[in-house]
Amino acid sequence: MTGSAAPLDPQASSRRWVAWGVGSVLLVAAILIALGVGRADPGATGASGPRAASGPVLAAGALQGSADRVGTRPARIAIPAIDVDAQVTDVGTDARVLEIPARPWIVGWWRDGMGAGSIRGATVLAAHLDSAVYGPGPFTRVGQLQRGDAMTIRDINAGEHAYRVASVRMYDKTTLPYERLFDQSGRQKVVLVTCGGAYDEQDGWDSNVVVTFVPRTET
Numbered sequence: 001m002t003g004s005a006a007p008l009d010p011q012a013s014s015r016r017w018v019a020w021g022v023g024s025v026l027l028v029a030a031i032l033i034a035l036g037v038g039r040a041d042p043g044a045t046g047a048s049g050p051r052a053a054s055g056p057v058l059a060a061g062a063l064q065g066s067a068d069r070v071g072t073r074p075a076r077i078a079i080p081a082i083d084v085d086a087q088v089t090d091v092g093t094d095a096r097v098l099e100i101p102a103r104p105w106i107v108g109w110w111r112d113g114m115g116a117g118s119i120r121g122a123t124v125l126a127a128h129l130d131s132a133v134y135g136p137g138p139f140t141r142v143g144q145l146q147r148g149d150a151m152t153i154r155d156i157n158a159g160e161h162a163y164r165v166a167s168v169r170m171y172d173k174t175t176l177p178y179e180r181l182f183d184q185s186g187r188q189k190v191v192l193v194t195c196g197g198a199y200d201e202q203d204g205w206d207s208n209v210v211v212t213f214v215p216r217t218e219t
Helices: none
Strands: 032-034 057-059 074-079 084-091 106-110 122-126 150-155 160-172 189-200 204-215
Touching: 074 122, 160 189
Parallel strands: 084 106, 122 189
Antiparallel strands: 032 057, 074 084, 074 150, 106 122, 150 160, 160 204, 189 204
8 A cells, every 4th residue: 555545445344453653742853652552451551552562653753742732621522423422531641652541432632632622733532443352442433434424522611512524534554644634733623543454463454544524614
């Protein structure tokens, strides 16, 4: 697979792997970050879960959080088209690796990015797709989403923020365009990331599935 984006095949396997890198505004550009999220086991995190080191390695300076984050902390997300109604918790980094909730039905929100209802930048959400122990997670069926499908984020103040699917794409995970997808200064959007493509027992999935949502009122 090339580094260019390709539409996601909705018939692709629902068992995905998330592997993506995020940089914190507090980190020096020379620091490298590796992030991998796989099938969750009890107590697993993004740092210690299966194949945690299989994700791409990214110079922190290539992708930074926002020093003036806006928006409100998400509390739940609902995506009716795929029967998702999931709790959201904020996640940061541990030893420069993003922590992901061990239970796949709890979604992690990158707290160094934008919150729900921000007027700019990316709100980044991630979770385990499934678990040998806990079963399928909330993102298991993201590949079935279609352009225009609705998502609602409820924030911790009970405010609701409406979005719609703008795109469902697949990228080679070694060439995922982090800077563009997770830009904190551009137009407001919500980005969900997981993996797909070809699976290898040693290296995991070779591609990333990215679902981008924009405000429902945006044309």
